[in-house]
Amino acid sequence: MDFLPFLSLFLISCSSLIHAQQQYAKKTTTDCGTADNSTSVLGYSCNGLNRTCQSYLTFRSLPGYNTVSSISHLLGADPSQLSKLNSVPDNTTFELDQLVLVPVTCSCSGDYYQSNASYVVANGDGAFVIANNTFQALSTCQALLAQNGLNVSSILDAGSTITVPLRCACPTKNQIDMGVSYLLSYLVAQGEFVSAISAMFGVDTGRTLEANGLSEQDSTIYFFTTLLVPLQNPPSQTIAPPPPLASSPPPPPSTPSSNNNSSKTWVYVVVGVLGGAAAILATGGIVFFMFFRKNKRKTDPIIISAREKPNGKKLEEESKYFLDSISSIAQSLKVYTFEELQSATDNFSPSCWIKGSVYRGTINGDFAAIKKMDGDVSKEISLLNKINHFNLIRLSGVCFHDGNWYLVYEYAVNGPLSDWIYHNNGDQRFLNWTQRIQIALDVATGLNYLHSYTSPPCVHKDVQSSNVLLDSDLRARIANFGLARSTDVEGLALTRHIVGTKGYMAPEYLENGFISPKLDVYAFGVLILEILTGKEVAVLYEGGVNEHLSEILTAVLHEEDGKENLSDFMDPSLQGNYPAELAIFVARLVDSCITKDPSGRPSMDEIVQCLSRTMTTSLNWELSNSISGYPSFTQSF
Known part of the structure; x- marks a missing residue:
């Protein structure tokens, strides 16, 4: 007891x-x-x-x-x-x-x-x-x-x-x-x-x-x-x-019952102070190297911020340092003066305005797109400066003036894809079946380059119809890399800053902040769905809840009467002028892209291969103006 x-x-x-x-x-x-x-x-x-x-x-x-x-x-x-x-x-x-x-x-x-x-x-x-x-x-x-x-x-x-x-x-x-x-x-x-x-x-x-x-x-x-x-x-x-x-943490002290607690606290305070001092010295060295050693070439990432807008002479000096720094790092970029851009756009005349903060300019007889930006543009400049691909919009120059950045891009004369596939305003622009498949293939090829041929892999994060621009031959260029994000060597990253376009964002990104190339695959699937139907994602699924988006494909993918349902599914402007079996095949590809489980989605490399075969067959169909004789694709993902 x-x-x-x-x-x-x-x-x-x-x-x-x-x-x-x-x-x-x-x-x-x-x-x-x-x-x-x-x-x-x-x-x-x-x-x-x-x-x-x-x-x-x-x-x-x-x-x-x-x-x-x-x-x-x-x-x-x-x-x-x-x-x-x-x-x-x-x-x-x-x-x-x-x-x-x-x-x-x-x-x-x-x-x-x-x-x-x-x-x-x-x-x-x-x-x-x-x-x-x-x-x-x-x-x-x-x-x-x-x-x-x-x-x-x-x-x-x-x-x-x-x-x-x-x-x-x-x-x-x-x-x-x-x-x-x-x-x-x-x-x-x-x-x-x-x-x-x-x-x-x-x-x-x-x-x-x-x-x-x-x-x-x-x-x-x-x-x-x-x-x-x-x-x-x-x-x-x-x-x-x-x-x-950035390094491993110092060894933690012993249990709180130790008599040396107060002394160990001071040790960590000293460590923190010394670490802060070292960081300040290192930062000062970097600033000195970038802005005062302009004659030395290097390829470090560009760090640019335009949050503060000093006045007068100080602004001119900072502008010069920024621009000289970029010139030495990004040798392929031309640094424009603000007066040159004013001349190119007739002083940013409304007649040159395209959309948002983008203007059309004429530089040396050629059209260019000039975009005014503020804030940190370093990521977009660094990425566009190191990539070179036909299906990715090219950055040709920069300008810094009065605390704002002006980025000069190649000009896509036929504008955004959204102007061609949505017919909300009675626009008479038209894309035939083969042109739509070519545009889809162009976008897939550009994304595959970002995912597989940049180091580390890069995720665009904002694939949508307004960020796909069409040149004079209606070939596609992916634009707007402001949200692009590099991942680790395995192509994975995590964020708590969820940004993007509603309807295009993958479930795992919305719910958990996970970033991987499969995020772009999901958005690509939504984009192709819009290309096939001619409707915006918000119209396709009212409310834009991503995990239910594939429900609209059910009738088309039904094996028995899928062809009969195509007329209600496909863009009416096509007027039935498309190969039905190929259309169903592409719809199946879309369905695999927007599956909720990222591991169930195909890679962009697989998508490129599929669309390449689809394009070849579509060209044959177009030449013969008949759907007979083309192979049946039954590959599943």
């Missing part, structure tokens, strides 16, 4: 230790269809001493949410408290990607702690986009769906208001006994480690590991997640986060 008191004491002790931590979510936050109860994917457990407490979040400012008022409104915080915590005036506009501290009241809701924010759903928003893009992983798609009584296949109606449960927690009794007064939910950036984050806030690494259910042996963290940082005092903006570390 004397054993029972000791057992009770042991259980209470163990319970106290267990309640001193929350389970880190790991990678489960990116899989919206999984709610792993062994992690904190649905929220941090309501195991604290208090059911309500003062808590803190971090948020990195981004366009649309970069002021005290907009960030406070998004996260349901008090703007006066937010400005006070960050030591800024109430009307402050933060620099983009600046770390902002956000005070919130954290409360138990059922089994989990959370701070609720209200959000009005925008067009194209899904649970993953809202949780990981807009709210930067301060919520999870699983928690958002559960909070609003939805499931992973639910459609969020634009204009509706939903509740977003933000990830926060209150200290447990055990943590309070150890001096912890607050818990901060820190947004992990790519390349960051527990030790560096802890040092940033002057916290012992062992305490941070314990607060998240991690250990010295299992201390790996991922971006797309939050890390709880235990604090004795409210956080302060007097400390700035160090740049992400």
Whole structure:
């Protein structure tokens, strides 16, 4: 009987230790269809001493949410408290990607702690986009769906208001006994480690590991997640986060019970300071090399930003440095003066306007497309400068003026494909069957070059009819590489910044942010569907829900009466002038491209081979003006 008191004491002790931590979510936050109860994917457990407490979040400012008022409104915080915590005036506009501290009241809701924010759903928003893009992983798609009584296949109606449960927690009794007064939910950036984050806030690494259910042996963290940082005092903006570390993290200190905790904290602070100083020196060296050693040729990536617009002489000097830098790196590009572009476009006359910020210009007797851009254009310039393919639009020159970039492209006289395949405005332009197959083959060939012949592989990310331009021979050029993204050597990447055109974006990208060449394959399938039918994707499937898009192919792909249904499926302007069996074959190819499972989609190389054979047979059909005698293609994907 004397054993029972000791057992009770042991259980209470163990319970106290267990309640001193929350389970880190790991990678489960990116899989919206999984709610792993062994992690904190649905929220941090309501195991604290208090059911309500003062808590803190971090948020990195981004366009649309970069002021005290907009960030406070998004996260349901008090703007006066937010400005006070960050030591800024109430009307402050933060620099983009600046770390902002956000005070919130954290409360138990059922089994989990959370701070609720209200959000009005925008067009194209899904649970993953809202949780990981807009709210930067301060919520999870699983928690958002559960909070609003939805499931992973639910459609969020634009204009509706939903509740977003933000990830926060209150200290447990055990943590309070150890001096912890607050818990901060820190947004992990790519390349960051527990030790560096802890040092940033002057916290012992062992305490941070314990607060998240991690250990010295299992201390790996991922971006797309939050890390709880235990604090004795409210956080302060007097400390700035160090740049992400590119090398392995320093060895974590021993358990928090060690007598050397305070000294080890100072070690990590010193490491962080030294690392920051080294980064500053390295950055200064790079700037010096690029802008003051202009005579030396090199092939490093171009880093260009036009966010700040200095005035007068300073602007002219910066413009000259930028342009000289590009001239030495991208030797094939011509650097134009702004006066040359004004002359080419009749001072950017409305008569030269094409669309958006694009103008037609005449340079040395030849037409050119001139696009005005601001912001960071380095990715597009770097990519277009290193690729050379007939089916990819060519960048011929650049200009920098008054904080804006002007990119000069080859001119495609017949404009975007969308002007030829949509007939909403009574446009009389017409493409016959063979021309449509040739355009499809051109686009597939260009994408195959990006996927298979650039290193690392490149994903266009915005394949759509308005980004396919037609030259004088109606041959296709892929344009607009502003969203293009390089992947790793295996062709994979992950993002929480979901951007693209509604209807063309693949399910795995919308739901989980996964980027691979199969993302372009999906968009290509949608594009070919538009080419076959002459209808926009929004018309083809009202609402634009991608995973159901293939339903419109069902009648055509039905083996018994597929040909009979073609007349209702194909573009009426073709008036039946197409080989029926080939049309069904291409429809099957489309169906394989837009399957929900990326692994089930063909590669662009396979698509090129199929369309090459289809093109050859189509030419034979066109010459004979008869569908008899051409081979039957039965290859499946």
